[in-house]
């Protein structure tokens with residue numbers, strides 16, 4: 780059974796804004812302050828569960844590393860499998876990879892070639908959407924290994940960076956910042 784919200788909670792109140800991290804000029808949205816609150820984290824994962832269950836996924840995919848924090852508890856809660864999109868050198872066996880740009884640098888993600896069964900419905904999760912490079916690369920990798928990507932879900936969307944425009948799957952964000 781899905782969790783009932785104990786009280787009205789504004790999740791934005793639980794996000795800490797840290798200027799000039801990890802580089803000068805970047806305003807970092809820190810979810811540490813959300814996940815350390817049992818009430819707020821229950822509410823956030825409950826809201827995610829309601830949204831994601833409507834997409835009827837077989838499998839959830841989490842993006843290293845903060846995406847694991849959202850995807851893993853939801854996979855258990857929804858009775859889905861869980862697969863990992865990881866940074867280079869972490870996954871054993873045959874992997875497929877893509878490089879992509881970040882708000883504050885460049886990175887590369889890998890997925891195991893046998894991560895999903897052909898045609899499995901997959902929802903991909905991360906903590907935050909900024910430029911969209913990470914999620915777009917994740918969707919592309921999941922498709923390369925045979926997934927049907929039915930949605931993407933984040934806690935936070937930085938709408939001003941227009942990352943949503945890089946995605947061709949439905950995207951849900953619990954918290955939006957316009958800047």
Ligand SMILES: O=P(O)(O)OC[C@H]1O[C@H](OP(=O)(O)OP(=O)(O)O)[C@H](O)[C@@H]1O
Nearest residue numbers: 843844845881882908909910911912913
């Ligand atoms: O929309 P984008 O511009 O691609 O940026 C979003 C990504 O940036 C952060 O990851 P980071 O690489 O900092 O990794 P972490 O989760 O390991 O801290 C965040 O967790 C997202 O994965």
Ligand SMILES: Nc1ncnc2[nH]cnc12
Nearest residue numbers: 806807808809882907909
């Ligand atoms: N501004 C930001 N805050 C937190 N995580 C991020 N990932 C990319 N941009 C970010």
